């Protein structure tokens with residue numbers, strides 16, 4: 001697969017978001033099947049794997065760590081820590097979280113270590129300083145922030161240059177194009193798009209009669225509410241039109257659009273089927289012409305997106 005850089009870390013142009021193998025999208029595959037999927041992703045050229053301590057309460061890190069063992073040193077392994085406001089001494093807390101992640105992953109370094117959500121705005125610089133120390137010690141190769149504001153990115157980057165910012169970005173969620181993505185460009189920081197297919201919506205394979213069970217976040221994501229599936233159809237029509245002309249799929253057009261936008265953007269879709277991996281990783285070879293890209297950009301400005309921002313919907317889960 002083609003390669004890209006997140007500051008100085010070289011990764012495949014499309015990474016693998018491994019969360020859904022343990023958490024967030026309902027029933028999970030058998031563990032052996034998940035390990036197989038991750039190894040098949042590597043065989044398809046994927047060298048960027050994303051997990052977090054929070055996914056499946058540590059199970060996802062164990063799973064990913066075991067799966068990547070045969071090629072551990074040839075990939076970029078990313079994980080994330082949650083730093084709760086109530087937790088004390090920043091350095092000690094981060095080190096404890098990292099040690100626990102390393103143990104679960106079965107490795108002695110993390111390539112890219114993110115702060116998952118920034119709950120304590122006052123500690124941004126302190127966190128950045130600790131991350132800098134961990135880089136010097138060789139425990140992590142680079143660090144990142146997830147769903148950070150432009151201000152948090154700039155403040156952190158002064159202390160220890162950020163390798164990447166990971167935030168939600170897709171044709172249905174474009175808020176970070178206003179300030180965060182331009183700031184990443186200016187500062188030489190990579191941008192990793194999570195939920196690049198808007199939880200699968202942009203593949204066009206989910207109908208209004210589809211139901212979601214268990215811990216599947218689409219139970220609360222209002223873009224998947226039957227009335228909004230209907231109202232968001234013009235977006236899928238636009239994708240369908242371009243996909244039909246280029247003989248590719250809707251998901252591939254969505255991913256190719258963000259790859260075309262900036263060379264420092266790396267999407268990490270989540271998939272639990274080989275054919276979806278082939279489809280999504282195959283998007284790295286789908287080139288949009290400048291005319292096609294501009295047409296999509298122009299049409300997208302005319303199409304409203306129905307449903308809330310995902311974060312607002314997911315917050316509801318806490319009260320369910």
Ligand SMILES: NC(=O)c1ccc[n+]([C@@H]2O[C@H](COP(=O)([O-])OP(=O)(O)OC[C@H]3O[C@@H](n4cnc5c(N)ncnc54)[C@H](OP(=O)(O)O)[C@@H]3O)[C@@H](O)[C@H]2O)c1
Pocket residue numbers: 016017018019020025050051116146147166167193194195196197198199200201203205251268269270271272273276279280
């Ligand atoms: N930093 C954060 O706060 C944060 C938050 C959310 C996610 N993440 C990371 O980002 C990764 C990706 O996010 P995501 O999983 O929400 O991404 P996504 O790719 O937008 O959504 C994944 C869902 O879409 C479906 N899907 C993917 N490709 C498809 C295709 N070609 N056709 C039909 N359906 C398709 C998947 O189905 P199947 O799984 O059933 O195949 C899965 O249910 C996560 O795995 C995680 O590592 C980070």
